[in-house]
Amino acid sequence: MARWQPGTRGRLQDAALDLFVSRGYEQTTAADIAAAVGLTERTFFRHFADKREVLFDGQEMLGAAFLRGIDESPDGATPWELIEAAIASAATVFTDEMRPRSRRRQTVIDQHSALQEREQHKMSHVAAEIRDALHARGVEETAARLAAESASTAFAVAFAQWLRDGEERPLTEIASAVLAELRRLATPAG
Amino acid sequence: MARWQPGTRGRLQDAALDLFVSRGYEQTTAADIAAAVGLTERTFFRHFADKREVLFDGQEMLGAAFLRGIDESPDGATPWELIEAAIASAATVFTDEMRPRSRRRQTVIDQHSALQEREQHKMSHVAAEIRDALHARGVEETAARLAAESASTAFAVAFAQWLRDGEERPLTEIASAVLAELRRLATPAG
Numbered sequence: 293m294a295r296w297q298p299g300t301r302g303r304l305q306d307a308a309l310d311l312f313v314s315r316g317y318e319q320t321t322a323a324d325i326a327a328a329v330g331l332t333e334r335t336f337f338r339h340f341a342d343k344r345e346v347l348f349d350g351q352e353m354l355g356a357a358f359l360r361g362i363d364e365s366p367d368g369a370t371p372w373e374l375i376e377a378a379i380a381s382a383a384t385v386f387t388d389e390m391r392p393r394s395r396r397r398q399t400v401i402d403q404h405s406a407l408q409e410r411e412q413h414k415m416s417h418v419a420a421e422i423r424d425a426l427h428a429r430g431v432e433e434t435a436a437r438l439a440a441e442s443a444s445t446a447f448a449v450a451f452a453q454w455l456r457d458g459e460e461r462p463l464t465e466i467a468s469a470v471l472a473e474l475r476r477l478a479t480p481a482g
Numbered sequence: 483m484a485r486w487q488p489g490t491r492g493r494l495q496d497a498a499l500d501l502f503v504s505r506g507y508e509q510t511t512a513a514d515i516a517a518a519v520g521l522t523e524r525t526f527f528r529h530f531a532d533k534r535e536v537l538f539d540g541q542e543m544l545g546a547a548f549l550r551g552i553d554e555s556p557d558g559a560t561p562w563e564l565i566e567a568a569i570a571s572a573a574t575v576f577t578d579e580m581r582p583r584s585r586r587r588q589t590v591i592d593q594h595s596a597l598q599e600r601e602q603h604k605m606s607h608v609a610a611e612i613r614d615a616l617h618a619r620g621v622e623e624t625a626a627r628l629a630a631e632s633a634s635t636a637f638a639v640a641f642a643q644w645l646r647d648g649e650e651r652p653l654t655e656i657a658s659a660v661l662a663e664l665r666r667l668a669t670p671a672g
Contacts, residue, residue, distance in 0.1 A: 371667055408606070409599035416602060434643055438663055441635040449628045473628055477561055478668035 308346040312400045355418040357382040375443035383467040419444040493519045498536040502590045545608040547572040552615045565633035573657040609634040
């Protein structure tokens, strides 16, 4: 199975996840993680601020991917088209070979409310970046905020579905289905 | 101006907010808050688990209000109608006379990322309750999750707008405008 990320960072991330799952998040120190891959604690801290951040590294990439989708949209795209593009771009970050690792990461996060709070906080930062990008595209402020928050919400719902046991569809497909569902939800009947 | 909540709890909440704003959140202890209204620290802890929870008391009421809106909806209501009712019900929790207090609370929260994380976590708990209520109404699981998260998102966007300087519309009106905006966003053009 491919590494989450090659090199030292990726090895530290894999080792951290192994330890968080087998020994427990609280019981694992940065020194333990470093030692597991034959590195010093000092090397660990060159890569990550603390053991918690090992779990949240991907969210920087994710934020950048959302923005790329907006950047690459043609002039005149509607707010909906912009968030569709943002979500489609973000969904490509998580390939199928990353799914087992993402599932294990999620089990760690699900067990610690402080980690859940951290994750939500990071996602709200991503939503603020999307909002600013939409606003820069001429979308009015409240509409931009709502569209950005809805994009982040739809992505989170799709991501949770992608992680479920037995789910085999790629994230891109699930994300697109969730957006269609949102459209159906909001479209007046008749 | 009316109290947020009458009685000892309300007095402790008002005093806490005054101290958080004037002295700073970190610099204020539970004992300080109690002393400000002539009570002992022990009394404080009969009402709140810690000084942080003073700020999040309202979110219990808010969650209950969302659910009430769903409960009171007629059989056969669509998912959209259910979240409209949930949001309308939740919006009535925050009356105009509470706005100055809510604005001050928000300035405290905006200054501390740990408080923001706490707020997001509580809101995601509310969203999970809405999701379960929708699911119990027969809405399919992913649709229920998406609708619940969208309701929570729309409410948060409306609430942030309600707090803005110069905004004078009641929350019920803003919330209804935000839902209309979400519908406009998601409805295919043409």
